[in-house]
Amino acid sequence: xxxxxxxxxxxxxxxxxxxxxxxxxxxxxLEAMDALWARDEPxxxxxxxxxxxxxRIAVIASWHSLFTHGPPPIDHSDDRVTIIRGMAFxxxxxxxADRRLGATNVFVWEQGRWRLVLHSAGLLSQDDxxxxxxxxxxxxx
Amino acid sequence: xxxxxxxxxxxxxxxxxxxxxxxxxxxxxLEAMDALWARDEPxxxxxxxxxxxxxRIAVIASWHSLFTHGPPPIDHSDDRVTIIRGMAFxxxxxxxADRRLGATNVFVWEQGRWRLVLHSAGLLSQDDxxxxxxxxxxxxx
Numbered sequence: 127x128x129x130x131x132x133x134x135x136x137x138x139x140x141x142x143x144x145x146x147x148x149x150x151x152x153x154x155x156l157e158a159m160d161a162l163w164a165r166d167e168p169x170x171x172x173x174x175x176x177x178x179x180x181x182r183i184a185v186i187a188s189w190h191s192l193f194t195h196g197p198p199p200i201d202h203s204d205d206r207v208t209i210i211r212g213m214a215f216x217x218x219x220x221x222x223a224d225r226r227l228g229a230t231n232v233f234v235w236e237q238g239r240w241r242l243v244l245h246s247a248g249l250l251s252q253d254d255x256x257x258x259x260x261x262x263x264x265x266x267x
Numbered sequence: 268x269x270x271x272x273x274x275x276x277x278x279x280x281x282x283x284x285x286x287x288x289x290x291x292x293x294x295x296x297l298e299a300m301d302a303l304w305a306r307d308e309p310x311x312x313x314x315x316x317x318x319x320x321x322x323r324i325a326v327i328a329s330w331h332s333l334f335t336h337g338p339p340p341i342d343h344s345d346d347r348v349t350i351i352r353g354m355a356f357x358x359x360x361x362x363x364a365d366r367r368l369g370a371t372n373v374f375v376w377e378q379g380r381w382r383l384v385l386h387s388a389g390l391l392s393q394d395d396x397x398x399x400x401x402x403x404x405x406x407x408x
Contacts, residue, residue, distance in 0.1 A: 208311060
């Protein structure tokens, strides 16, 4: 029998919450998306290319607007969970058609589940993932 | 006499830590940059266009590499501090020449100062900051 520690259980649940986020995203399921965001904490959301949106009402409205236009066929990979002071920082790569984006999703444990306080995503350079400000890959820093 | 509460003091100190981060960035000051990152917590860093970098050694190495190429003339504005479960989430707009980037910097209170656990930045669309996946502004979601 394998012992699952609390930390492992947290990480596994955070991975599931991240997958649930992308499922709601892909399906344009506003109710599921709403349920995934924290209610007792302030929340922030930075869609790619857009400024940071503050506050639950504005964040959920942004998802509503996005879903109204038709949610993108988004998928995710490379999920990595880092627990910092009891919060789950999940980094992953988002895939929309042939574009890749880097994302960070931060969850707090609230009412028995992981709930989002931050979603932040930005387009990844096409040619590589290295940091080389001298390259022509479009990295600014 | 104005009473400054703990929360206000935290926010003010987080704003100062964020300014110190951009000062170290602009000046290419690796020692100051190193001192700004947490030592007792895991850290993550997503430079624009690049994948997420995990771990203190790799993150500091990325700043070393970036500074070796010459730090960009970066400035910041629109700083907004949100305290979530004792951590400071600072969103701001970065300015490098005529480009604007959206950034989220997350700090933990460690050894009497705010220290970074996450820096994440991505290019903002040139034409507006709205979220409109139907627009031609390059937003993917």
